[in-house]
Amino acid sequence: MSGGGTQKSFRKALGALKDTTTVSLAKVNSDYKELDIAIVKATNHVERPAKEKHIRAVFASISATRPRADVAYCIHALAKRLSKTHNWAVALKTLIVIHRALREVDPTFHEEVINYGRSRSHMLNMAHFKDDSSPNAWDYSAWVRSYALFLEERLECFRVLKYDIETDRPRTKDLDTAELLEHLPALQLLLFRVLGCQPQGAAVHNFVIQLALSLVASESTKIYQAISDGTVNLVDKFFEMQRHDALKALDIYRRAGQQAERLSEFYEVCKSLDIGRGERFIKIEQPPASFLQAMEEYVKEAPRGSTFRKDQVH
The missing domain is CATH 1.20.58.150 (ANTH domain)
Structure with missing residues (x-):
């Protein structure tokens, strides 16, 4: 196997290990373990679209009928996922979850995300995001940054x-x-x-x-x-x-x-x-x-x- 192929296989294995470790920690440590597990599975390192059941599990925790503390926790968890990752697939899949939530969950979710951004640095600020693990990942990173800017503007448009x-x-x-x-x-x-x-x-x-x-x-x-x-x-x-x-x-x-x-x-x-x-x-x-x-x-x-x-x- 070529050096490039070996490196790619290693990155995939490392990504899978990170996902498994995060899920294991959620099972032990979290008051919101089901939500934490759903977020990791909906935004994992696998370079293909998330399974619908994991996205639906996230949405179930942010509907208007759920306590506001649950919604706030979910937004915080998604923001944390975005801010910590250097992997284009994790960042992009997290943004897709947020985008779909803005489209498919009730408008209170918009308000909660806007309020979250007021009290902290904006969760969708991806200006410095880059995955430099490969030339392709560099191109994917540029698109992730553009997509985040669109979502940020989408929220601002809702506010206006x-x-x-x-x-x-x-x-x-x-x-x-x-x-x-x-x-x-x-x-x-x-x-x-x-x-x-x-x-x-x-x-x-x-x-x-x-x-x-x-x-x-x-x-x-x-x-x-x-x-x-x-x-x-x-x-x-x-x-x-x-x-x-x-x-x-x-x-x-x-x-x-x-x-x-x-x-x-x-x-x-x-x-x-x-x-x-x-x-x-x-x-x-x-x-x-x-x-x-x-x-x-x-x-x-x-x-x-x-x-x-x-x-x-x-």
Whole structure:
């Protein structure tokens, strides 16, 4: 066996040993031993997707009917798993558990994760994460960092919008000017993080990454729809805006056009990987360029003042 193959086998054996040891310690030491064991099994070193039964066991402990102490413990345990690991598979599978919980568990879980981040360093801060055990692991690490940034922005978007973009109907059609000028930049920042999840190098063909990417891609259609609805609403109000607000709205409109182009490219990559098989991805329509010129002309002559509410400035 080659030296590289021996090293890879050794790493796998070491990962399996770490998982077994962690499970054994949980059985002896923990008041939450079943949850601890489920977390280790759902986020183990095995380089393939976790078994659904282990993910479900984690979700059972964080539902709205469970004591808040149980939910807090689970979030702490997941955060600890993320902060201690240098293994891409463990980090990625932990992020997938958190992402799916945000989608599938009730909204109180969002609040608990946000509160956890306020009292400590943010659990999703993976800026310095790297697994340098192999060239492929380096590429996987880069994708893990991008995915963590998306999830961090997803939570921030929930905090601004006060609803979940994936599980609730979009409300941008009905917002007033002040709300649009707050909500649309948050949604565009989230879409920016979606676009950052386009895999590079070895990450393109990694099955666990493709699984997480399919979650991100499916959410992107809702994000884009909310931005599109909001942009139409914004244009309807634009020619009555004060100059200060019109400048912000113009910036949002320009960004919507740029992001629509990049999202089309992102979907082409997803289709080439057979993610979503194409049918889920909506047709991306560019905002009319003719509008842009009319909007720029209006801004030059727009009355000064603002409709942006002062109580929304944080």
